[in-house]
Amino acid sequence: QQQVKQSPQSLIVQKGGISIINCAYENTAFDYFPWYQQFPGKGPALLIAIRPDVSEKKEGRFTISFNKSAKQFSLHIMDSQPGDSATYFCAASIGGSNYKLTFGKGTLLTVNP
Amino acid sequence: ETGVTQSPTHLIKTRGQQVTLRCSSQSGHNTVSWYQQALGQGPQFIFQYYREEENGRGNFPPRFSGLQFPNYSSELNVNALELDDSALYLCASSPGTSGTDTQYFGPGTRLTVL
Numbered sequence: 742q743q744q745v746k747q748s749p750q751s752l753i754v755q756k757g758g759i760s761i762i763n764c765a766y767e768n769t770a771f772d773y774f775p776w777y778q779q780f781p782g783k784g785p786a787l788l789i790a791i792r793p794d795v796s797e798k799k800e801g802r803f804t805i806s807f808n809k810s811a812k813q814f815s816l817h818i819m820d821s822q823p824g825d826s827a828t829y830f831c832a833a834s835i836g837g838s839n840y841k842l843t844f845g846k847g848t849l850l851t852v853n854p
Numbered sequence: 855e856t857g858v859t860q861s862p863t864h865l866i867k868t869r870g871q872q873v874t875l876r877c878s879s880q881s882g883h884n885t886v887s888w889y890q891q892a893l894g895q896g897p898q899f900i901f902q903y904y905r906e907e908e909n910g911r912g913n914f915p916p917r918f919s920g921l922q923f924p925n926y927s928s929e930l931n932v933n934a935l936e937l938d939d940s941a942l943y944l945c946a947s948s949p950g951t952s953g954t955d956t957q958y959f960g961p962g963t964r965l966t967v968l
Contacts, residue, residue, distance in 0.1 A: 745896075784858070847896050
């Protein structure tokens, strides 16, 4: 049973465009929702995270939108750059921590110059 | 400050064998988590160690076991290897177990079971 469903599987965006990746979760006990970025040959790195008491969090070009009633959250990358090309994973956990993260299957983002 | 390191980088084993993977946590970090990342999938939580004690486990059979040493480095042991164990094994360290502690992932060990 996949508790965090991520879409799309892959995404191609032109430089300067907006990249949008969506995730939906099933377990209403989840209360911490991070996004990770993974480059080839590297481990995932925390990009940005949100807790359900807010509907949006922005850090630089990266924004998380959170819809608690729909059990969905999304990552928006503004002014996408070729250096943003990577695999992005959404995740969720219980207890508001990085412990025992449940990850989505990932989205391969390619930003064309 | 060195990051999380893992060894070996790649490993090939045959079905039924046993394997040990190693992880050196980031300086000052006393918590290590292990994840299995199958090809095309997101990482799956195996277990976490905090100050040398197992501090939670995911849905993995007992043939997956671990250790954490006094210097907070860690080992993942897998017995009776199966073909489905082929994956990237990631370890992540954090300075503690609180909700604000960020996990830092290592580059992983790629295990292939033939």
